[in-house]
Amino acid sequence: MEYQYKEVRRELAARADTVIWLDHPFATVMTRLVRRTVRRRAGRVELWNGNQESSLWSVFTDPEHILRWGWKSYGRNRARVRALVGQVVVVRLSGQGQVERWLTGPLAAVGEERAR
Template sequence: MRRRLRREVLWNGNVEPPLRTFFTNREHIVRWAFSTRNKYGVLISQLQDERPDLLIVRLRTPREVQAWLSGPLANNPSD
């Protein structure tokens, strides 16, 4: 809301679209997030069943994300 009301520049000169796009644009990021929130849990479960050899990491908190990012993968030379 703040960024839209103040017309703050985001990146490459972009600004938030008018607030009405939440209601008029079916692909608005908030509407998309709400409509797909349960989809990926099902897909991950299917993937886990189909490919038990894959490591699936679930990071549920910012602290878990930070620990993961600063762990053994932090010094990966393939980046």
């Protein structure tokens, strides 16, 4: 689930018993966001309903540009997930190495069983 959308955040938290938090370093998040945005813009990739990434130059003029949003929301999103500690089980995976170990660890077999 995406926990960033204000409209559904309360309902999602109320129904969740566990949250897997991908707490990557800021540099990793921004590098991935920039690469993905540039790739989508250069390839004129359709995102949804015919929408495309806005001009890369608009990062300087559009306060809602995805790159500016990523920069501004990183800290806020971390604080939101931290606030869940004590309400639900929060599994914090900090960095891609921890994500890979989680995905190939003991719970990997559980996912395989559910897929059958």
